[in-house]
Amino acid sequence: MATLATEHVSVSYPGQRLAALADVSLTIGADDLAVAIGPSGCGKTTLLNLLAGFIRPNRGRVLFDGQPVTAPGADRAVVFQHGALLPWLNVRDNVAFGLRLQGVERAARRARADEVLELVDLPQAAGRAIWQLSGGQKQRVGIARALASPSRVLLMDEPFGALDAFTREQMQELLLKVWAQSRRSVFLITHDIDEALFLATRLYLMSPGPGRIVEEVQPGFSQRYRAGESARAIKSDPRFIALREHLLDTLFRLRRQEEAA
């Protein structure tokens, strides 16, 4: 079983008084869709960069299947907020880019790309240029690119942050579909509490000064969506709303404590 974990990691950037992350431990299991949420500057991106292998912790370890993570690798694909697509390649070649790096031959990687584009509901756009796409379509391509590669984990930094509310809801449902079908674990960062609650199997509430996990919840709504319940029904469920108020409450309480200190 593939698991990605951090053990007591701390990260301090040079010249910063407080640690960006202090003693953070978490475990993302093979079936997990883990979500990190918290105010700006609480270290979410730093945490994702650790998991991806872009940076190394000052203390503690990052483990993937028990092996220390020391560098970025094709087993952990990253999806960026603005897609970070390659505009000199068309949609299909962007999706097939990871396979091309791996030396997969042209026909095979194109077939795989078309298959994944089908999965993200974008089959008609395979030959289009990147600059012809809308923001939501670009995000689909970014997700497809991560899925086409042989990665086992998707790391997503505010993937829907730049999208309008309607497209955002569509993309959340798409992500749940893709997560179920592709059998990968996901680590996702968001600023949106509803999004976090709806998607997460594990939700990490984080707080700055120093960056740390203050609460872990297992909302369980994404499993209900998988079982066939509609997204709107879930999001208006009293338990969903109660949990949201609880998380907001915690965030504001922490903010007040921090201001008092």
Add this chain to the structure above:
Amino acid sequence: MNPLDTTFEAAPAPSPEELPDSTDQAAPRLTPARLRVLSLLAFVGLWWLLAHSGKIPPLFLPGPEAVLAKLGVLATVGFMDATLWQHLGASLARILLGLALAVLIGIPLGVLMGRVDVARALLDPLVEAWRPVPPLAYLPLIVIWFGIGELSKVILITLQILAAVLIATAHGVRHVSPERLRAAESLGASRRQLLWHVVLPEALPDIVTGIRIGLGTGWSTLVAAELVAATRGLGFMVQSAAQFLATDVVVLGILVIALVAFALELGLRALQQHLAPWALHKN
């Protein structure tokens, strides 16, 4: 927008059936493309009027038709032991050779400067100190070292284009999106793959812009260098024609020099559009 292609690709005038209102028919007549043609025609017209006013002797200002007639003579008989084409060919050969050398040296060196901090720290002060020096200021030194033959001129041009290509390449490479680099790394790209699949494609529009700027300034430098020391070339042709007071050849030479500069610019813009169409769209 470049003047030439808009001149010939002016929007088709709407047919009267489509536009029943007659006031609308007059409006599209003054498109920017047509205004450009009009401006050139007015220039030639003014030139013709001045030349034929009887106040300016042809020695100072030959008329457009005299210059055109001279073109026939220059193309066949030639001037100073060489036809116009041979002069043009000599100048073009120099600039193309200089371009080739500058690209071969400038792109790898620029990539090195853009990617390796040590290389940048070592090269940057030298490039920055040398770049603003007008090339004609160090031409005499090059002549002392390499004589007045072809070599000196090619070196001068190469240095001139190299500066532009080097700086543009280093800039383009340094400003590659860190997110794209990380995305490629997380898809398993090696350092070499990053260079080929991310860094160079993303820097390409900047590199072509550098070549464009280099060719523009390189061309002026070349012509100026030919004025000083050469036995063939457009600059030499103009310079020696001036000594014999062959004003028509001087004017013709200037027109050809301008046309070549214009054609180089248009050609490179087309190349840029062809190689990097995405650069025109904000992403």
